[in-house]
Amino acid sequence: MSTWTKKAGLGLLAAALGTSLLAACSNGNNETPGGAEAEPGDNFNATGYPIVDEKETQHFVISKGPAHGDFDEMDTVQALEEMTNVHIQWEAISQSGFDEKKNLMFASGELPDGFFLGLNSQDVIQYGQQGILLPLEDLIEQYAPNISRIFEDYPAVRQAATAPDGHIYALPWFEGYEYFLYRNTLLINKTWLDNLGLDVPETTEEFHEVLKAFKTQDPNGNGKADEMASTWLHNEATRGYYELFGAFGAVDAMDMFSIEDGKVRFEGVRDEYRDGLNYLHALYADGLIDPETFTQNADQLAAKTRTGNVGVLAAFTGIFELGEELLSEHYVAVPPLKGPNGDQLWRRQDNRLQQNFFSITSENPHPEVAIRLADAMNETDMRVQLHRGPFGTHLQRTDDGLIEPVDPPAGVNALEFKGQEAPLNSLPLLYPQEDLDLNKPDAPQRYRMEFYEIYKPYIVPEENYFPLTYIDEEKTRRLAILETDIMQYIRKMEAKWIIEGGADAEWDAYLKELGNMGLEEYIQIHQDVYDNLMSAQ
Amino acid sequence: MCTLKAFQKKIGVNWQLYLLFLPTLAYFLIFQYGPLYGIQIAFKDFSAVRGITGSPWIGFEHFERFFGSYQFWTLLYNTIELSLYGLLVGFPVPIILALLLNQLGHERFKRFVQTVSYAPHFISTVVLVGMMFVFLSPNSGLLNQIIVAFGGDPVFFMARPEWFKTLFVFSTVWQSAGWGAIIYLAALASIDPGLHEAARIDGASKLQRIRHIDLPGIMPTIIILFILEIGKLMTVGFEKAYLMQNSLNIDSSEIIQTYVYKTGLLGAQFSFSTAVGLFDAVINFMILILFNRLSRRISETSLW
Structure with a gap:
């Protein structure tokens, strides 16, 4: 009965926005920039532990991953509280709903004391420049010796954390293992290859033949053509098919930007990219790519790959997708394929350093407590435990002083085992090299190191890689507008051409359409960002 | 002054009714009119x-x-097409269902059909879309297995733009037709059985009785519900469209509501998405007024 008034009055969403924004006017006009200027009280200790004499609470928002347990219950979190006397009130929001909730927090002005993992670079710059997130550099210098030392020893870390206006609004994650230089390992079912008497493919041509054999020659020997040749994710870096484009000379078909002789280049309009699309279409047309590649998520993919009835997949290590048993017994890594013109590249994705793991809001009455908390997380023993679980149950020291992971109980997923007791990679943890050297690698790391050696010679060189950096607010806004249209269109056409083909015939129209959407400006902004970064170095 | 006094007196007499009305008034002021300020x-x-x-x-x-x-015309076209398609298919089905149910003599069978047909109403949209993905999967979906068994090629329904709107509309019909028929059944129940009896004596067939007694009897209900539907014409089920959306069907699945959600709540461009939402609401409002006026002129039934 009332529906028509409601809908006619205002779109449902606008109403929802409006309600939450109502609250903003009461809070939003509050001009005080929080406690940044306030003198630390008697309760606070500038050095040594505990950080505060009387227990204090800091309210932090964190993006909760699938492997995380209850943060309050984690042994390592309780140990941190014991050491610092700071109680963290966790507001853990699951990944899928995070952006929406986070945006409403900022719009309504109902902010926590700070954020761990969850903000994106756009948030950090925009809200940093508006004064909602505090600049951290002075606080770090004054109160955070561990973080300061990392910044001194690794200038690249400091640089990646610094906004274009010179402030640091968020602390990054830093774990300098070289094997973080690329994303996907291409895994192939070796048992199937052996059953059919085939070798690991070396060229795109051979790869096509092998997939075809998987599909038609019954490699699992059950007399039925029930094998799935390959399955992937569309529009996702991890488990995506974007590394395959390297065989045609496309440098990065995922993020689309590369650097050539100091010039920013857009990969999505290059013939190399189109050749890759045509190749994938040829695979698709022969039924060698799972059609659900374009609609499934990681869990749905894993449900298929864990049966072992899949010939080829892309994965970080394959432990999540296959489980250790299948991985070790049946699958091997395929070295980068050689393309028809001899190209042999593997997409670079440098995840040693990641931005936005810790920010303090202007609502925080004691920013100095918060920054010391982040610094306490970076004490050598505390850091490794917050990342990989507590000593005793999850970690142990070997006789030569190294730290070794304890195997999870049988049948328990290694990641979930750790996630019950540790926040994993969701806190601002920054490892210096000497602390990394203390770690004895666990199973996933051993696999990864082994795979890295295979891909290392073919990974796109650093000078061709668009570097990790913050972009100023004005450019960010413009990019947000351009990017929505451009990337959505590109992904749509990509999926269409892989499934239906026709990239060659429609290519000119595609280029023209991208031009209409403002591709030139999109590239130019990236060029400006890159030029600024280079001149600053 | 005089009218005010009369008004006060009226309230004094019927104060219990006004008290009952108060929460509804407060609800509208606080949750519907208040946010307009935003x-x-x-x-x-x-x-x-x-x-x-x-x-x-x-x-x-x-x-x-x-x-x-770049998106404007696609958005507008998709929103309008999906709305009209949904209205044209979705609106008559509950009426037909109610008319048929009303003719059923067997009381227990009638109740059985009714229960079965409105049960899907209680399934949440997320589950419904999940079911669609499962049933329509090109690898293992029931429908595609049937197609393959008969020698056809599997169709990837959820990824085809040309299938999106049909799937959207017919799954909504499946879910809501039974529920929507309830109100018509109530209207049918209020028709004087004497009319039916008289018609039967005059030798009218079932079809003739439906046409000349049942339909005119529930016509005012139909018209009011139709205008209400028109009132939310442009607000297609956002959740469902968003859940069913992917890179492949985006050409026909991107509608104004999903666009507003993506730019506003996910992209934090609050002003822009409010403007888009407002545009949608204004169009909707104009359509509503137009239809209401039309209906008043033609059938003398209207909302106000």
Whole structure:
């Protein structure tokens, strides 16, 4: 009965926005920039532990991953509280709903004391420049010796954390293992290859033949053509098919930007990219790519790959997708394929350093407590435990002083085992090299190191890689507008051409359409960002 | 003064009724009219620090951006097509279902059909879309297995833009037709059985009785519900469209509501998405007024 008034009055969403924004006017006009200027009280200790004499609470928002347990219950979190006397009130929001909730927090002005993992670079710059997130550099210098030392020893870390206006609004994650230089390992079912008497493919041509054999020659020997040749994710870096484009000379078909002789280049309009699309279409047309590649998520993919009835997949290590048993017994890594013109590249994705793991809001009455908390997380023993679980149950020291992971109980997923007791990679943890050297690698790391050696010679060189950096607010806004249209269109056409083909015939129209959407400006902004970064170095 | 007194007297006499009415009034004022105040950010460059009132006015910039955007015509076309398609298919089905049910003599069978047909109403949209993905999967889906068994090629329904609207509309019909028929059944129950008896004696067939007694009897209900449907014409089920959406069917699945959600709540462009939402609401409002007027002239039934 009332529906028509409601809908006619205002779109449902606008109403929802409006309600939450109502609250903003009461809070939003509050001009005080929080406690940044306030003198630390008697309760606070500038050095040594505990950080505060009387227990204090800091309210932090964190993006909760699938492997995380209850943060309050984690042994390592309780140990941190014991050491610092700071109680963290966790507001853990699951990944899928995070952006929406986070945006409403900022719009309504109902902010926590700070954020761990969850903000994106756009948030950090925009809200940093508006004064909602505090600049951290002075606080770090004054109160955070561990973080300061990392910044001194690794200038690249400091640089990646610094906004274009010179402030640091968020602390990054830093774990300098070289094997973080690329994303996907291409895994192939070796048992199937052996059953059919085939070798690991070396060229795109051979790869096509092998997939075809998987599909038609019954490699699992059950007399039925029930094998799935390959399955992937569309529009996702991890488990995506974007590394395959390297065989045609496309440098990065995922993020689309590369650097050539100091010039920013857009990969999505290059013939190399189109050749890759045509190749994938040829695979698709022969039924060698799972059609659900374009609609499934990681869990749905894993449900298929864990049966072992899949010939080829892309994965970080394959432990999540296959489980250790299948991985070790049946699958091997395929070295980068050689393309028809001899190209042999593997997409670079440098995840040693990641931005936005810790920010303090202007609502925080004691920013100095918060920054010391982040610094306490970076004490050598505390850091490794917050990342990989507590000593005793999850970690142990070997006789030569190294730290070794304890195997999870049988049948328990290694990641979930750790996630019950540790926040994993969701806190601002920054490892210096000497602390990394203390770690004895666990199973996933051993696999990864082994795979890295295979891909290392073919990974796109650093000078061709668009570097990790913050972009100023004005450019960010413009990019947000351009990017929505451009990337959505590109992904749509990509999926269409892989499934239906026709990239060659429609290519000119595609280029023209991208031009209409403002591709030139999109590239130019990236060029400006890159030029600024280079001149600053 | 006099009228005020009369008004006070009226309240005095019927105060219990007004008291009952009060929560509804408060609900509308607080949750429906109050938030209208937020519309102003459609004409402002909203920033969280300055708040709604403090943000600077920028006129129609957001509207210009939307009208000039690459997506505009696709969005408008998809929203209107999906709405009209949904209305044309979805509106008559509950009426037909109710008319058929009403003719059933067997009381227990009638109740059985009714229960079965309105049970899907209680399934949540998320589950419904999940079911669609499972049933329509090109690898293992029931429907495609049947197609393959008969020698056809599997169709990837959820990924085809040309299938999106049909799937959307017919799954909604499946879910809501039984529920929607309830109100018509109630209207049918209020028709004087004497009319039916008289018609039967005069030798009218079942079809003739439906046409000349049942349909005219529930016509006012149909018209009011039709106008109400028109009132939410442009607000297609957002959740469902968003859940069913993917890169492959985006050409026909991107509608104004999903666009507003993506730019506004996910992209944090609050002002822009409010402007888009407002545009949607204004169009909707105009359509509603138009139809209401039309209906008043033609059938003398209307909302106001």
